[in-house]
Amino acid sequence: MIATKERIKVMKVNDLPKQIGKELHIKDKSIALFHLTNGEVYAIGSRCPHTNGPLAEGIVSGDYVYCPLQDWKVSLRTGEVQKPDDGKVETYETEIFNDYVYVKV
DSSP: OOOOOOOEEEEEGGSSTTTTTTTEETEEEEEEEEOTTOOEEEEEEETTTTOOOBBSSSSEEETEEETTOOOOOTTTTTOOEEEOOOOOOOOEEEEETTTEEEEEE
16 A cells, blocks of 8 residues: 655745754654745755754755764755765655645655
């Protein structure tokens, strides 16, 4: 049986500061939400695969976030860690509708 993802309304897009992560707990998932300067919103697993560092507290550069503990660079688009490091976090589809951010979990 394939589980379908639920579209969860999480917050007003204007309440999510640009370039600063926000950690959310949706269902049984810990998710880091990011609002980029270009208006795009990304949602990824909130913990670095290397040190378990809180990615929502990392520095955002372009469409990457740097883990605050070891500076691992994680793609907000794919969840993949930039080489030569190795690892991946889960990514979640986001949508902005009527000024609200939705995450599919």
